[in-house]
Amino acid sequence: xxxAIIYLKRTFVLALKExxxxxxxxxxxxxxxxxxxxxxxVFLETIYGQTSNFAGYxxxxxxxxxxxxxxxxxxxxxxxxxxxIMLKELIRGDGQESFDLALxxxxxxQVFATLGRFSFGSIVxxxxxxxxxxxxxxxxxxxxxxxxxxxxxxxxxxxxxxxYLVLLFFSTLLFWFPELQMADALWxxxxxxxxxxxxxxxxxxxxxxxxxxxxxxxxxxxVEFLLGxxxxxxxxxxxxxxxxLFLLTRLFWQVAIKKYSGxxx
Amino acid sequence: xxxxxxxLLALQVEFSSRINIFGWFLCSLIPSLLLILVWFAILGExxxxxxxxxxxxxxxxxxxxMGWYIVGGTFGISTGRKIKNGMINTTxxxxxxxxxxxxxxxxxxxxxxxxxxxxxxxxxVFLLRDNISIHLSFGHILLLIVSLILGGIxxxxxxxxxxxxxxxxxxxxxxxxxxxILLSLFGGLLVPLALMPSAVRxxxxxxxxxxxxxxxxxxxxxxxxxxxxxAGIQLLYIGILFGIYTLVWSRGIKKYExxxx
Numbered sequence: 114x115x116x117a118i119i120y121l122k123r124t125f126v127l128a129l130k131e132x133x134x135x136x137x138x139x140x141x142x143x144x145x146x147x148x149x150x151x152x153x154x155v156f157l158e159t160i161y162g163q164t165s166n167f168a169g170y171x172x173x174x175x176x177x178x179x180x181x182x183x184x185x186x187x188x189x190x191x192x193x194x195x196x197x198i199m200l201k202e203l204i205r206g207d208g209q210e211s212f213d214l215a216l217x218x219x220x221x222x223q224v225f226a227t228l229g230r231f232s233f234g235s236i237v238x239x240x241x242x243x244x245x246x247x248x249x250x251x252x253x254x255x256x257x258x259x260x261x262x263x264x265x266x267x268x269x270x271x272x273x274x275x276x277y278l279v280l281l282f283f284s285t286l287l288f289w290f291p292e293l294q295m296a297d298a299l300w301x302x303x304x305x306x307x308x309x310x311x312x313x314x315x316x317x318x319x320x321x322x323x324x325x326x327x328x329x330x331x332x333x334x335x336v337e338f339l340l341g342x343x344x345x346x347x348x349x350x351x352x353x354x355x356x357x358l359f360l361l362t363r364l365f366w367q368v369a370i371k372k373y374s375g376x377x378x
Numbered sequence: 379x380x381x382x383x384x385x386l387l388a389l390q391v392e393f394s395s396r397i398n399i400f401g402w403f404l405c406s407l408i409p410s411l412l413l414i415l416v417w418f419a420i421l422g423e424x425x426x427x428x429x430x431x432x433x434x435x436x437x438x439x440x441x442x443x444m445g446w447y448i449v450g451g452t453f454g455i456s457t458g459r460k461i462k463n464g465m466i467n468t469t470x471x472x473x474x475x476x477x478x479x480x481x482x483x484x485x486x487x488x489x490x491x492x493x494x495x496x497x498x499x500x501x502x503v504f505l506l507r508d509n510i511s512i513h514l515s516f517g518h519i520l521l522l523i524v525s526l527i528l529g530g531i532x533x534x535x536x537x538x539x540x541x542x543x544x545x546x547x548x549x550x551x552x553x554x555x556x557x558x559i560l561l562s563l564f565g566g567l568l569v570p571l572a573l574m575p576s577a578v579r580x581x582x583x584x585x586x587x588x589x590x591x592x593x594x595x596x597x598x599x600x601x602x603x604x605x606x607x608x609a610g611i612q613l614l615y616i617g618i619l620f621g622i623y624t625l626v627w628s629r630g631i632k633k634y635e636x637x638x639x
Contacts, residue, residue: 141549141552142552145555145556145559148556148559149555149559151563152559152562155563155574155575159569159574159575160420162573162575163427164422167416167420168419290397292397293397293401294395294398294401294402295398295402298402298405299404299405301405302404302405302409303408305408305412306408306412309416313415313419
């Protein structure tokens with residue numbers, strides 16, 4: 114555990130130095146991600162130009178929804194996305210390091226292979242998303258309740274974990290299909306389901322996206338907590354679902370690494 | 379002949395990794411299905427929104443999914459990577475255009491993906507058959523094919539420009555990301571332009587992005603009041619973009635330091 118913390122600390126410092134030495138990637142993220150937010154805002158304006166209520170959300174509530182979704186994505190990019198997408202190179206051994214290294218390091222292979230590359234460029238988009246959420250909230254008639262806000266923060270963190278688990282799941286498939294190119298893109302498109310209201314998904318789709326793989330934890334559920342639409346005991350249920358998914362993904366990872374036969378062999 | 383060999387070689391490579399073709403198809407289908415779901419929810423009991431019925435929305439987004447295999451692509455990124463890594467060095471001394479080579483190489487996965495995705499798409503259309511109605515004359519079908527080809531050339535020129543931006547910058551993905559943003563907004567990938575705010579619609583008339591996917595799909599849906607004029611503008615943009623591409627390439631190649639030699 115201590116080794117893992119030391120590893121994360123060192124990689125954090127390394128990423129900081131890298132950003133200072135090569136600032137272009139940082140600035141590119143700073144510029145392009147907020148531009149994407151502009152496109153989505155035009156999309157929201159187009160939707161609400163046609164209707165005043167979309168799946169139970171008014172326009173400004175939809176701003177909160179979109180802001181929260183982008184916030185989860187920004188945190189995902191800051192914390193783990195950059196490292197997890199390198200897993201394919203680790204497994205194929207066509208990068209600077211191979212997965213052999215992960216197995217021989219004195220820290221958990223999952224920590225080494227999936228964490229430790231921080232993208233500071235996403236910090237600015239993170240603050241943009243916070244602004245969008247606050248802007249949406251400012252247009253609500255209800256007063257902000259601190260308990261609701263605390264629940265919102267917790268569920269956002271669950272959402273980040275779900276985002277990590279989904280990307281980990283797709284990336285873990287690389288142990289069976291090393292030629293798989295689009296684990297990252299599949300993650301990107303799967304989490305897209307999370308940016309819309311949970312009520313949009315009904316029937317089997319609803320069970321799948323709200324309970325089994327609750328991608329709606331990335332936006333819809335936290336916003337519903339913030340708006341006081343969901344009772345607090347539900348927080349325990351979402352925590353339980355997230356924990357179960359974490360354990361299942363961990364198990365999947367452990368089975369998968371047994372498939373690894375060595376990049377150099 | 380050399381470009382045909384490039385294409386055939388790429389075809390063999392693509393056949394050896396079929397899981398990618400299926401995966402990429404899923405990647406392109408998810409956003410379209412999601413947007414169809416969103417517009418169906420907004421439509422609710424209503425017959426149409428700005429002339430778009432449920433069937434129109436379904437055809438619009440499904441056509442963009444399939445149209446991607448004809449018009450779309452991502453070879454700008456691979457071209458940029460080749461320039462960045464100095465891998466174009468060997469081709470510079472040969473009568474071989476590396477950007478055109480990358481473009482043709484990409485047609486392999488697009489062709490395979492198109493034919494593999496077709497049955498799934500037909501099945502989806504079959505499920506939505508009660509909502510869909512398309513009436514096209516032979517002339518309109520011909521015009522649609524021409525418009526798709528012209529849209530594809532426009533798109534390829536933009537991709538080429540994204541790729542050769544690597545002569546100046548180390549990472550082309552942000553430029554490509556910008557291309558995605560502009561295409562989503564002004565090209566109608568996210569929302570039919572007819573539904574967009576008037577400012578976006580007005581601006582899109584002066585940019586090439588709507589002439590890639592939106593013009594062909596509007597011909598398919600019989601929502602284009604002047605398809606011949608739009609096809610002419612597509613041709614005009616090909617000329618303009620080709621001029622810009624040639625200029626940028628000649629400037630870039632002078633600046634190129636040929637890393638790796």
